[in-house]
Amino acid sequence: MVHSKTGALALVAALLLSTSALAQDKRVVTWNADYDPIPLAAAEALIVDFEAAHPEIDVVLTNFDHEAYKNAIRNFLTADPPDLANWYAANRMRPFVEAGLFADISDVWASNGLNETLASSVLSSTIDGKQYAVPYTYYQWGIYYNRDAYAAAGVTPPGPEGVSWADFLANCEKFKAAGIDCVTTGSSALWPVAGIFDYLSLRTNGYQFHSDLAAGKISWTSPEARAVFAEFAKLQPFVTENHAAIDWQDAAAIFVQNKAAHYVMGNFAVGVFKEGGMTNDNLGFMVFPEITPGVARAEEAPTDTIHLTSGAKNPADAKTFLAFVASADAQSKWNASVGQLPTNKNATVDPADPFLSAGFQALSTATGGIAQFWDRDADAEYAKAGMEGFQRFLVQPEALEEILAQLEATRLRLYPQ
Numbered sequence: 001m002v003h004s005k006t007g008a009l010a011l012v013a014a015l016l017l018s019t020s021a022l023a024q025d026k027r028v029v030t031w032n033a034d035y036d037p038i039p040l041a042a043a044e045a046l047i048v049d050f051e052a053a054h055p056e057i058d059v060v061l062t063n064f065d066h067e068a069y070k071n072a073i074r075n076f077l078t079a080d081p082p083d084l085a086n087w088y089a090a091n092r093m094r095p096f097v098e099a100g101l102f103a104d105i106s107d108v109w110a111s112n113g114l115n116e117t118l119a120s121s122v123l124s125s126t127i128d129g130k131q132y133a134v135p136y137t138y139y140q141w142g143i144y145y146n147r148d149a150y151a152a153a154g155v156t157p158p159g160p161e162g163v164s165w166a167d168f169l170a171n172c173e174k175f176k177a178a179g180i181d182c183v184t185t186g187s188s189a190l191w192p193v194a195g196i197f198d199y200l201s202l203r204t205n206g207y208q209f210h211s212d213l214a215a216g217k218i219s220w221t222s223p224e225a226r227a228v229f230a231e232f233a234k235l236q237p238f239v240t241e242n243h244a245a246i247d248w249q250d251a252a253a254i255f256v257q258n259k260a261a262h263y264v265m266g267n268f269a270v271g272v273f274k275e276g277g278m279t280n281d282n283l284g285f286m287v288f289p290e291i292t293p294g295v296a297r298a299e300e301a302p303t304d305t306i307h308l309t310s311g312a313k314n315p316a317d318a319k320t321f322l323a324f325v326a327s328a329d330a331q332s333k334w335n336a337s338v339g340q341l342p343t344n345k346n347a348t349v350d351p352a353d354p355f356l357s358a359g360f361q362a363l364s365t366a367t368g369g370i371a372q373f374w375d376r377d378a379d380a381e382y383a384k385a386g387m388e389g390f391q392r393f394l395v396q397p398e399a400l401e402e403i404l405a406q407l408e409a410t411r412l413r414l415y416p417q
Helices: 007-023 037-053 066-079 094-098 106-111 147-153 165-177 191-205 207-214 223-238 248-256 267-275 315-326 328-338 354-364 380-395 397-414
Strands: 002-004 027-033 057-063 084-088 134-138 141-146 181-184 260-266 283-286 303-308
Touching: 027 066, 027 315, 037 057, 037 315, 037 328, 057 315, 066 084, 066 094, 084 315, 106 315, 134 315, 134 328, 141 147, 141 191, 141 248, 141 267, 141 354, 147 165, 147 260, 165 181, 165 223, 181 223, 181 248, 191 207, 191 223, 191 260, 191 380, 207 380, 223 380, 223 397, 248 260, 248 267, 260 267, 267 283, 267 354, 283 354, 303 315, 315 328, 380 397
Parallel strands: 002 057, 027 057, 027 084, 181 260
Antiparallel strands: 084 303, 134 303, 141 260, 141 283
8 A cells, every 4th residue: 555745744744544444454664765756656566465475464655745745754753653664774774773763673683684685785784783674675886987998098908897997097108198088076065075085985994994985984184085085086197187177967978978987986887878879788797806915895875775664553563574675686676677796796787787687786796885875974064064075175286285285174173073
């Protein structure tokens, strides 16, 4: 059963459903979400499949629009919570965990073998050693490359294993000599450059460092943070020069016109690349190269999650539903309908889509964790300050000390020591 509401009406509906639905003959699980039409249809199909397997349980979904949901979630979690609520992984769920609004579901993970089947998402679902989320869909970031640009510069395209960082930078010199940007991005909206920084941070120091940096726990003037910018400086000369004046779609045009060899971007951009004329024959994907040997490979994959609320009225059946959502079959069906990737490594993706297949392989084998993207991993004000610093560094690398000082001052203001 799905109820779609917006704004204040959604909160009223959620509060009424939590009591009136319990009067039905079946045991009821209430679920609050914020789906667009396509994932909403996937949620409806998921509920149908679950109820067919568990006819004694009725899942009642109240669907909000995105902005109404963001404004209402803390209110309904506090006032009269549903059994389940949608949110996001890692640092985005931390405030609700620390406020006691999301419940520990480590038992769901343990009893259903999720530490193994959802292995890549364990770290992003865990706070202080306990699991508080069931991740069910994500999409990869990585390096998309243009085989025609490679041919024009006389550079051999990467194989299935990608390339080393040293080889990547050496190839950048070749692209530059051929008049081709090695890496393009458009940072007028700031967020695209965060994808580059995130990977440099993850590859230099690993997932936990990156997560702690985004949470304000690590100084920007620390040797580890400086090491990230040292790698950033190696890449800076090879990035599209006017990136700060263009948006990500402008950079996509540069990429599809063979004026750039690589684009660090999310898989949602593939449609834009193909609308620009690229095909599976000249568009490729590879994971970001290893930088520090031995650092476990972490990937960037914004992850959607479902949470058991601490005030759930039917936690037992809600946990049964969470286990169903975590299953390979349910995730395969869900993600096929929305064009994203399942977090369960035993799920399947469309083998005819090389980018979904490559992304699924990259994420499912990531032993170092799954980062959520800078503006999800960091609080809003801190995220914006960081992205402004990343953008400025790409424009003015000589201003590093001033950039780090400003970022550190922001950190100390927002996170007093």
